[in-house]
Amino acid sequence: MPELPEVETYVRELEPELLGRTITQARVFWPRTIAQPGVAAFLEGIHQQRFAHFDRRGKYMLLGLQSQQTLIVHLRMTGELHIYAPTHALYREPDKHTHVVFGLDDGRHLHYRDQRKFGRIWLVDDAEEVVGALGPEPLDSAFTPAQFAQALRGRRASIKTLLLNQAVVAGVGNIYADEALFRAGIHPQRGADQLNRDEIAKLHEAVQFVLQRGIELKGSSLQNYIRLDGMTGNFQEEHQVFRKGGQPCPRCKTTIERIVVAQRGTHFCPHCQPLS
DNA sequence: ATATCTGCCTGCTCGC
DNA sequence: TGCGAGCAGGCAGATA
Numbered sequence: 456m457p458e459l460p461e462v463e464t465y466v467r468e469l470e471p472e473l474l475g476r477t478i479t480q481a482r483v484f485w486p487r488t489i490a491q492p493g494v495a496a497f498l499e500g501i502h503q504q505r506f507a508h509f510d511r512r513g514k515y516m517l518l519g520l521q522s523q524q525t526l527i528v529h530l531r532m533t534g535e536l537h538i539y540a541p542t543h544a545l546y547r548e549p550d551k552h553t554h555v556v557f558g559l560d561d562g563r564h565l566h567y568r569d570q571r572k573f574g575r576i577w578l579v580d581d582a583e584e585v586v587g588a589l590g591p592e593p594l595d596s597a598f599t600p601a602q603f604a605q606a607l608r609g610r611r612a613s614i615k616t617l618l619l620n621q622a623v624v625a626g627v628g629n630i631y632a633d634e635a636l637f638r639a640g641i642h643p644q645r646g647a648d649q650l651n652r653d654e655i656a657k658l659h660e661a662v663q664f665v666l667q668r669g670i671e672l673k674g675s676s677l678q679n680y681i682r683l684d685g686m687t688g689n690f691q692e693e694h695q696v697f698r699k700g701g702q703p704c705p706r707c708k709t710t711i712e713r714i715v716v717a718q719r720g721t722h723f724c725p726h727c728q729p730l731s
Numbered sequence: 732a733t734a735t736c737t738g739c740c741t742g743c744t745c746g747c
Numbered sequence: 748t749g750c751g752a753g754c755a756g757g758c759a760g761a762t763a
Contacts, residue, residue, distance in 0.1 A: 572739080
């Protein structure tokens with residue numbers, strides 16, 4: 456599942472391929488993929504547009520076009536982007552999971568592929584229409600322990616629920632939430648308003664650490680995420696607890712537990728991350 | 732206001 | 748072997 460490090464990897468790998476390239480044509484096979492505007496207006500809006508600027512906000516890719524409009528891509532659970540030359544088999548025959556194909560002026564095609572069809576693409580005048588409500592970027596200087604503490608103040612939901620809340624901090628998903636809570640030694644079901652200053656500072660550091668390390672290793676590849684060129688990321692090799700229920704904790708050998716928090720599989724060490 | 736639940740989707744695993 | 752049930756989960760939208 457693509458989270459901040461996976462989306463950051465996509466943006467970094469897309470830029471050298473697409474910067475300065477022009478979209479010459481496009482086809483949409485699953486209309487619901489296009490969140491805004493309608494498909495016809497979307498196709499018209501991107502026609503003959505050059506990719507001019509590459510950015511990321513949370514789990515959203517922001518692909519700025521020459522027209523000043525922004526093509527926004529959110530991969531949700533299983534979205535993928537790939538670029539194929541005319542010699543590639545999938546260039547002529549996109550598979551059943553390919554929902555949008557963009558033709559480029561160098562003859563190659565950019566494919567948007569998504570098994571679960573949860574992903575969405577927008578074309579907007581102002582990216583803030585889509586990403587305006589997101590919380591701070593966790594790797595920016597605006598995200599400080601004090602700011603984080605302020606965002607958690609008075610919140611009685613579990614800390615895991617709030618780490619997954621994109622309005623609290625942008626880009627953390629299920630993998631990095633579990634890994635950050637383990638690194639910080641905090642039980643996922645602790646109430647956010649029960650955390651003391653030191654714990655919040657530790658969690659702040661842990662969130663930044665796991666995201667930064669995730670980016671360095673080009674993301675976590677479990678069942679679905681693969682990169683632009685089809686290669687995997689490598690951060691899954693450094694996962695301490697995510698999807699490791701029943702296995703020994705790498706720190707203390709206590710059996711890692713799997714519970715459900717915020718309707719998501721949640722993995723933690725009951726010894727390193729005590730509830731009380 | 733915050734907190735929680737449902738629907739969107741399809742591939743995979745499990746049990747009979 | 749075949750098949751239905753259950754599960755995985757980010758986010759929008761609905762409900763409490």
